[in-house]
Amino acid sequence: xxxxxxxxxxxxxxxxxxxxxxxxxxxxxxxxxxxxxxxxxxxxxxxxxxxxxxxxxxxxxxxxxxxxxxxxxxxxxxxxxxxxxxxxxxxxxxxxxxxxxxxxxxxxxxxxxxxxxxxxxxxxxxxxxxxxxxxxxxxxxxxxxxxxxxxxxxxxxxxxxxxxxxxxxxxxxxxxxxxxxxxxxxxxxxxxxxxxxxxxxxxxxxxxxxxxxxxxxxxxxxxxxxxxx
Amino acid sequence: xxxxxxxxxxxxxxxxxxxxxxxxxxxxxxxxxxxxxxxxxxxxxxxxxxxxxxxxxxxxxxxxxxxxxxxxxxxxxxxx
Numbered sequence: 194x195x196x197x198x199x200x201x202x203x204x205x206x207x208x209x210x211x212x213x214x215x216x217x218x219x220x221x222x223x224x225x226x227x228x229x230x231x232x233x234x235x236x237x238x239x240x241x242x243x244x245x246x247x248x249x250x251x252x253x254x255x256x257x258x259x260x261x262x263x264x265x266x267x268x269x270x271x272x273x274x275x276x277x278x279x280x281x282x283x284x285x286x287x288x289x290x291x292x293x294x295x296x297x298x299x300x301x302x303x304x305x306x307x308x309x310x311x312x313x314x315x316x317x318x319x320x321x322x323x324x325x326x327x328x329x330x331x332x333x334x335x336x337x338x339x340x341x342x343x344x345x346x347x348x349x350x351x352x353x354x355x356x357x358x359x360x361x362x363x364x365x366x367x368x369x370x371x372x373x374x375x376x377x378x379x380x381x382x383x384x385x386x387x388x389x390x391x392x393x394x395x396x397x398x399x400x401x402x403x404x405x406x407x408x409x410x411x412x413x414x415x416x417x418x419x420x421x422x
Numbered sequence: 423x424x425x426x427x428x429x430x431x432x433x434x435x436x437x438x439x440x441x442x443x444x445x446x447x448x449x450x451x452x453x454x455x456x457x458x459x460x461x462x463x464x465x466x467x468x469x470x471x472x473x474x475x476x477x478x479x480x481x482x483x484x485x486x487x488x489x490x491x492x493x494x495x496x497x498x499x500x501x502x
Binding site: 251258286287292293294296297298299300301341 | 488493
């Protein structure tokens with residue numbers, strides 16, 4: 194299996210996911226500068242967290258039009274798996290890879306904490322190693338993670354099983370108290386229709402090694418590596 | 423030609439920054455303020471003399487980059 198991490202000016206979680214992927218894959222992913230549209234054929238592309246282009250205009254808006262992203266959109270359309278984390282999720286929505294938008298947190302504060310998340314389905318290559326309904330604890334760190342889409346889109350995402358993760362309490366109950374940013378229907382992550390693109394606000398790479406305090410995020414990376422190897 | 427693009431959140435989309443400004447204005451002694459919506463003003467200078475062509479080009483800029491049609495609307499104002 195081969196993977197690539199797209200590095201934008203302002204990405205700051207690119208090396209974290211590189212380490213997590215290398216541990217799981219047994220080899221290093223390609224690190225691809227955002228201006229490079231001509232990168233090797235890979236099984237998985239990661240759009241990492243950070244503050245691409247300083248969040249100018251809207252989070253992810255500039256990065257969505259970089260040469261590497263045009264190539265990512267083309268390859269995603271042909272089935273390449275894309276894992277879009279935090280700023281990567283914002284970039285993916287701006288690029289039209291995923292529905293909806295990430296808006297300013299409802300309380301206007303940057304939120305940096307561990308959150309409980311419910312795995313809505315494990316019937317995808319991203320989540321196969323979790324149990325359906327499992328509650329995991331993974332950190333978030335963002336000011337613009339408030340997932341919004343129109344009601345028809347939200348209904349469709351729920352109806353078609355495209356909601357990947359929801360913010361919940363430690364028992365798995367979905368409540369507004371467990372929602373760190375005001376996201377519609379507590380949505381923390383969504384798939385595209387083909388389920389080869391996952392965007393999520395939490396950072397699995399930040400909890401992918403026992404030395405970091407836990408491995409709840411590692412299972413997501415291991416799921417992908419097993420499916421794509 | 424100069425143009426202004428006004429970008430605003432669609433009506434019905436929650437605007438927490440507008441709400442915070444509204445609250446601050448109340449605190450400052452302006453109780454008559456009923457609602458605040460915050461948007462963006464983008465000023466452009468473009469090498470195009472034909473207003474129709476300029477407007478068409480800016481429309482495309484708005485759709486591609488300046489606004490996110492999922493949550494925002496835009497209004498184009500040709501200045502001169």
